[in-house]
Amino acid sequence: MPLYEYQCIACGKQFEKMVSFAEADHKPECPDCHSNNTQKRLSLFASAGSSTTGTTLTNNCSSHGRFT
Ligand SMILES: [Zn+2]
Structure with a gap:
């Protein structure tokens, strides 16, 4: 899921x-x-x-494959 930034117009909170x-x-x-x-x-x-997350998942898969 994508992470979005929001800003509250009422109080200015980001x-x-x-x-x-x-x-x-x-x-x-x-x-x-x-x-x-x-x-x-x-x-x-x-x-x-999100692209960093994808890379991490790929690395996990390949190291797991080598372990097996
Ligand atoms: Zn607010």
Whole structure:
């Protein structure tokens, strides 16, 4: 699941949330003030993070194969 950055417009809080593609257009609740007045921020870290996860999984598989 992709990690998105959001900012609460009501209080200015910035937070990250993992959302499924089905929820990607849904505005999450601010963890601080519980307002739904939040907006998604574009983040380069989201795509970098998911590709890093993929590499880690591949490395785990190959080392496990060698062990067997
Ligand atoms: Zn807030």
